[in-house]
Amino acid sequence: MRIRFKKWARPELAASPFCMDDAFSLAGKWRTHFARPEQPFYVELGCGKGGWVSQAAVLHPECNYLALDIKSEMLGMAKRKTEKAFSEAGREPDNILLSILNIERFSEVLTPADGVDRIYINFCNPWPKEGHKKRRLTHPRQLRQYAAVLRGELHFKTDDRDLFEESLEYFRESGWEILHHTFDLHADEPADNIRTEHENMFTEMGKKIHFVIAKPPAEAFGKPVPNLHAPETVKLLRGLEKQHDLGILTDEEFEKRKQIILLHAEEAPHDEGMEVEES
Numbered sequence: 001m002r003i004r005f006k007k008w009a010r011p012e013l014a015a016s017p018f019c020m021d022d023a024f025s026l027a028g029k030w031r032t033h034f035a036r037p038e039q040p041f042y043v044e045l046g047c048g049k050g051g052w053v054s055q056a057a058v059l060h061p062e063c064n065y066l067a068l069d070i071k072s073e074m075l076g077m078a079k080r081k082t083e084k085a086f087s088e089a090g091r092e093p094d095n096i097l098l099s100i101l102n103i104e105r106f107s108e109v110l111t112p113a114d115g116v117d118r119i120y121i122n123f124c125n126p127w128p129k130e131g132h133k134k135r136r137l138t139h140p141r142q143l144r145q146y147a148a149v150l151r152g153e154l155h156f157k158t159d160d161r162d163l164f165e166e167s168l169e170y171f172r173e174s175g176w177e178i179l180h181h182t183f184d185l186h187a188d189e190p191a192d193n194i195r196t197e198h199e200n201m202f203t204e205m206g207k208k209i210h211f212v213i214a215k216p217p218a219e220a221f222g223k224p225v226p227n228l229h230a231p232e233t234v235k236l237l238r239g240l241e242k243q244h245d246l247g248i249l250t251d252e253e254f255e256k257r258k259q260i261i262l263l264h265a266e267e268a269p270h271d272e273g274m275e276v277e278e279s
């Protein structure tokens with residue numbers, strides 16, 4: 001779905017007390033920005049227009065919520081929705097934060113010190129083409145980043161059957177425990193399920209909603225993860241991709257060299273690479 005540019009979004013986000021404009025500078029400090037820092041800390045990845053998180057934060061003042069999205073247009077709408085939901089409830093939005101982030105850079109922004117208790121992924125882009133699958137928010141590359149900081153569970157909903165089945169595989173091959181899964185969440189919809197914008201849209205289209213709760217392997221907590229955005233790593237990977245595209249490197253040689261670069265990247269600390277622009 002294409003979202004039109006909204007020129008009001010960035011200034012509104014910049015002026016809002018619950019929209020954080022530099023997620024990278026808050027790594028390890030997120031909890032201090034909530035009124036009650038000791039509460040469970042839940043993070044939604046790819047929050048879109050904020051329908052889910054605005055309802056969740058109003059319904060659960062005993063939990064803190066951080067909602068992240070790559071697009072300021074989306075976050076702008078989430079901000080307005082949050083203000084409306086809290087105003088209707090007669091409360092201040094003191095248990096919710098919104099911030100712009102490319103989730104591929106998750107581990108630069110959320111660290112073990114943040115004590116993330118739950119991650120929600122609601123209807124992320126399915127990226128069906130083989131070459132694009134690594135961009136999925138449930139791809140093993142991402143799961144590794146989440147596992148390093150997540151103390152509790154990940155909840156994932158989607159209407160996309162292929163994405164769901166492959167994500168179940170991603171969880172298993174990454175050592176995550178599947179605690180619960182269903183191919184039809186609404187067949188016996190839990191009373192506490194909060195429907196997202198996409199969930200409503202797909203349900204109206206007659207699609208089934210798939211849902212899984214998974215838990216990362218305990219030993220992954222606190223483990224360093226490859227920082228694919230560290231300047232040196234970006235340079236090396238781009239050079240390698242160029243050689244591969246030109247046919248100088250075979251697929252096998254490309255993969256072998258890439259793994260060596262990633263192995264090296266693993267040593268990069270959390271806060272490196274913040275200056276690198278998205279390609």
Ligand SMILES: C[S@@+](CC[C@H](N)C(=O)[O-])C[C@H]1O[C@@H](n2cnc3c(N)ncnc32)[C@H](O)[C@@H]1O
Pocket residue numbers: 045046047048049068069070071074101102103104122123124125196197198199
């Ligand atoms: C299909 S929408 C789902 C929105 C909402 N969660 C819902 O269920 O209605 C996917 C959202 O993920 C965001 N997104 C996609 N890739 C992302 C990434 N790499 N980092 C952060 N957000 C991303 C998009 O901007 C979009 O808002």
